[in-house]
Structures are given as C-alpha cells and as structure tokens.
Amino acid sequence: MKRRVPLAMVFIVSLFMVIQYFVPLDSLAWMYQYLLDWTIIIGVFALLLGIWSLWHVSYGKIKQRAENWQYSIVTLAGLFIMIISGFIPGWGNLNNYVYEHLFYYVLVPIQATMFSLLAFFISSAAFRAFRARSILASLLLFAGLVIMLRFVPMGPVSTVVADLAGWILRVPNMAAKRAIIIGIGLGAMATAFKIMFGIERSYLGRD
C-alpha cells in the first residue's frame, strides 16, 4: 500500500499530462492549469524543506564539532539574518534598507569574487593541461585558441579569425550540442516512461 498508492498516483497524473497535450478540451486545460498551480505550491514547500535541510546539516556539524564546524555558524547566521531582514514587520518588502545593503554590500561582492576566481584557476589549469599530446588534443587546442583569439584585435586578421571562430561555433559546436540536446531529450523521455510505468522507483526511497 505504501508503494502502490504513490505508484498509481504517478501513473494517473503522468498519463493525464500526456493526454491533455494531445486533446484540446477546455476541461482538460482547466485541470492542467490546476495541476500547474500545484507545482508552484510544491516548489514553495521544497524551499522550506531546503531551509530545514540546511539547518539540520549545519546544526548537526556544530553540535558534533565536526571538521570546519565554524563555517556552519556563518552559514546559519547568513541564512537567518537574510530571512529576518526580509520579514521584519513594517519594513514592507525586500527593498528595505537592511536587506538591500546586505544584498549589495555583502552578497554581491562575495558572489562576484567567487566567480572571478574562475579566471585565475582556469588560466593555471590551461597552462598545465592544454597540451598537444595527440591529434584530438591538438584539434581542441587549435579550436580553443581560435575562439580566444576572436576577442583580440589584430587588424585585418581579425576578420579571418572571427569567421573561423564563427564557423567553429556554428558548425562543429552546434552539431555536437544538438546531438547532446537530442540525446538528453530522448533520455528524459525514456526516464519519464520508466517512472510512469513504475520501473524506475528510486524517488520512493528505500523503505
């Protein structure tokens, strides 16, 4: 019963979603809309679950004095300060002074710094790993250099490089990406059918 009811629910709802896509009836459209509202509500609950999970993991680390437990204090402090600053009654909405200052002068510099660090690590990794060890590696190296070169002004040569870079992006890159996208699409469809027919049950957990 514990497994049959969720499996039946999944089958009925997914079958309905497939049917409504092909049958243009008002009643089905209304039901579809109704189910979409549910997804938003579930999303909100997922957010609460995420907050609970973060609290649970971080609190556990602090309690057990696990490795780097001090960072968990910072995580929880950040979580609650942002929540409180957004919820304090009388401050209206998220455009209040404290929340905006925390966003612009704490979150923005932190996130921008984290992303900027990529430039340094990528450069170091490129120096060490980007080697023409084989024909395929040489092709990758050549393509990478052409793509990077298109950002560099080189007078009349720039047009040739830009055309070559454009060709690499439009033809080999697009062909590979399309193949990946189609592959993902087919894979997602197969997984959806497996979930629908109860073959894939990992979402139910171990119990």
Added chain:
Amino acid sequence: MGNGHTEHKTLVERLQFIDRRIIFVFIGLAVVIPLLFGAVLKEETTPIVQTFFDTIEGLPEGSRVLLSFDYGPTTAPEIQPMVDAIVRQCAHRKSKMYMMALWATGDNLTGETIEKVLKPEFPDYKYGTDYINLGYQTGNQGLIRVLLVDFKMMYAVDASGTDVDSIPMMKNIRNLKNFDLIVSFGGGSPGIKEWVLYAGDPGKIPVGGGCTAVSAPLLYPYYPNQLIGLLGGAKGAAEYENALINAYPEYKGRKMAGMKLMMSQAVSHVVIMFFILFGNILYFIQRSRDKSRSMEAGR
C-alpha cells in the same frame, strides 16, 4: 657537459611546474590594468546580435517587452552591460517594459537597473505606464507555464505590493501571448532555454536572450528558429553597445560597460594564450629530450 645538460633539463621541468601564483599575478594584472586605464575596445556587431537589435528596433511604439532578470551577482558583471543597453534601446523605442525575475537574486538587480539607467537617463519614463517591476516569483519553469495561461494568477501584485489591476500598463495583460517580445538575461537554469521551451515555442512569442560567454555555446542551437538573437558574454554586450551607438548618435564617445570589459578580456586572453603556447613549447622540448635520452639508453 653532463652536468650542464642535467641543469638545463631541470629548468625546463621547473618551468613546466611553475608556481601557479605567478600565473595568478599575470592574470590579475592583465584584468586590472585595462580597467584602471578605462581602455575601450569597440566590437563590430555580428549577425546574431544585429538581428536581436533590429527586432527591438522594428517594434512599434508602445510594444510590450517582457524582461526577465534570471541571473545573480556572480554573472552580473557580464550580463548587466547587455541589460543596460537593451533597456536603453527599449526606452528610445518607447516600448513598455515589464520586468520580472525567475531568480530571487534578479529582483534586486532589476531595481538597480531602474535606479541606475531608467530613472536618471529617461526621467520621462513613468512607473506603471511605461515600465513596471513585477519582482521575483518562485516556480522556475512551472511559473513560466502558468504565465503562459494566466499572468495575473502569479503576478497579482508588483514588486512593491501594489495591486496590478490598479496599474494602467497591466490592464490588457492576460497571459504571455500579450507580449511582443520576451528577453531573458542569464544562462543558468531557469533561464533562456526555459523561456524558449515553455513560452516561446508553445505560445509562438519571439524570445531573445543575453547570457554569459560560458553558456552561449549551449544556446546557439536555438538560433535562429527559436531565438531571435543571442548576446554571449561581454563580447555580445559590446557588440550590442556598438549597434546602439550606430543607431543613436548621443551615445557616441561614451565609454560603455561592455566595451570596457572587452579590453580587459582581450588582454587577459592574450596572457592565457601566451601561457598555453609557452606550456606547449616546454612540453615539446621535454618530449624531445626524453626521446633522445631513451634512444641513448637503448644504445
């Protein structure tokens, strides 16, 4: 002779494993110096950007443009210049701008765009009649699917809590099909791809996008059939700014954000390329040495 050979080989080996902090210093200088000097690099507009620009340019006065801020502070340095350029163009074309966010962090960045671009540069643009900030709503692609059917179900109030029915420019909005163009900024998920899949294609609404350079290759397959155009990274922003300058002479001589970033990016790319080539030269020297040594050992 033998000692000299060993010393030289050690140098090559040492250079191959150069301390990464030295590379960091070079990259840091390559990024910072052009920014400090305010050097600008003008970019020629490529077709994928020009088509986007021309689409907005071709919109009649009063057209409804939905701008979705689907990014955060991490990617803001790359994306904000394109947001500013498109907002400027929409304001020149007297389009009605509906701003919203699929990302929680996009809400504040919407406010920043309004405060730093719209209000000072277009003081005649009025909130509620010319532009609106609808803010962030949770739901990701689920939100887009609901908006395609019933917009006000998810956006009953704007970002400051005002009932949208009391806002003039929201009166005739029922769903996403009432918009002439959707522009999504941000290459993450949810973002441009979700707008194409859940709004553009089923609703037959033109969609354009601006994303980070890293995300651009993933989105190229959607152009030109499902995306009217795509701005990829600082280069895309600089190209759009170039198109803006060509169309609106008042921007001539102005150092725009994307163009400033391009100089810094170009110099840092030269440095990275130098290190890659240098690394390969060292690798081939090392390889030829290893080969000759193994041949000597074979004799």
